[in-house]
Amino acid sequence: MSFHPQTWFITGAARGIGAHTVQAALAAGHNVVATARNRHSITTTHDRLLALDLDVTVEAQAHAAVQAAVARFGRIDVLLNNAGYGQLGLFEESTAADAQAQFDTNVFGLFHVTRAVLPVMRQQRAGRVLNISSIAGMRGRTGTSLYSASKFAVEGFSEALAQEVAAFGTFVTIVQPGAFRTDFLDGQSMRTGSRPLADYAAQSAQVTEGFGARNHQQPGDPARLAAALLQLAAHPTPPLRFAAGNDAVEIVGAKIEALRAELEAWRALSVTTDGVF
C-alpha cells in the first residue's frame, strides 16, 4: 500500500491506547491532534503534533478543538474516539451519579466529539471514525453492567452511524479491544460503585480482586493495537467491527455461537408472534 499522510484527531491521548496511537501515527509520518483533559499531560512534542485541551464531556471544548485542528492542518482524516473509563462494579452498588458519569464520558462524550468532527469529514467527502468499544460492548459480565451498557451504546450508535455517513465517503469502525496493558484497571482510571451493600459484599470482593489481579498484567500490547489502528485507517474497505487480541476473538466467537444457539432453541416460539390481521 502506498503511503498517504493523514491527520489524526485522538481523544484521551495522554495515556494508554491513545498515547500509543499518537506515537505510532507520528512515527508513520501522519499529523496528529492529540487531545486530553489537560493538554500538558501530553508529554510528546513534534512539529506534526498539536496538543489540545479536550474533556469529552464538554461539548463546547470538542467544537473548539476541532476548529483549532482544522486551522492548523486543514482537515481531519481519522477520528479516534478513545477517551473512556470503566465503571466496574455491581449495578446495585452504583448510584445514579455513577451511571450518569459513565455515560457522560463513554457515550455522550463520544457523541460530542463525533458531532463536532463529522461536518469536516462530510465537507471532505472522506473520513474514518474509529470508535473504541470493548469486548464488554459484546458481552456483559458480573461487574460490567454500567460499563457494558455504555459500550453496547457505542456499538449500536456506530453501526447505525456507519450507514448514515457512508454516502459521504466516511467509514465507521468499532474497535473491540480485549484486555490491554494500560492504566484501565488502575485506581487512577477505573471506578467502582459508591454504594456498598452487605448482600453483595462477597460478589463485590471477588470482582474487585479479579480486576486487581489483572491490573497491568493484561496480555494485550497497546503499541501493537496502535499499529493495527493505523492499518485499519489506511485500508480501502475497513471492517465495521474489529476484535483486538486473541481473547477478544475468542469472546466474540463464543458470543456469536451463543446467540445463534439461543435463537434456534427458541425459534418455534419466536415465530408465533406475527399478527394474522
Ligand SMILES: NC(=O)c1ccc[n+]([C@@H]2O[C@H](COP(=O)([O-])OP(=O)(O)OC[C@H]3O[C@@H](n4cnc5c(N)ncnc54)[C@H](OP(=O)(O)O)[C@@H]3O)[C@@H](O)[C@H]2O)c1
Ligand atoms: N485497556 C483495556 O483493557 C481496554 C479494553 C477494552 C476497551 N478499552 C477502552 O480503551 C479506551 C482507552 O482506555 P485505556 O485502556 O487506554 O485506559 P487508560 O490508560 O486509563 O486511558 C484512558 C484515557 O481516557 C482519558 N479520559 C477519561 N475520561 C476522559 C474525559 N472525560 N475526557 C477526555 N479524556 C478522558 C484519560 O485521560 P486522563 O489522563 O485525563 O485521565 C486517559 O488518557 C477506553 O475507551 C476504554 O474503555 C480498554
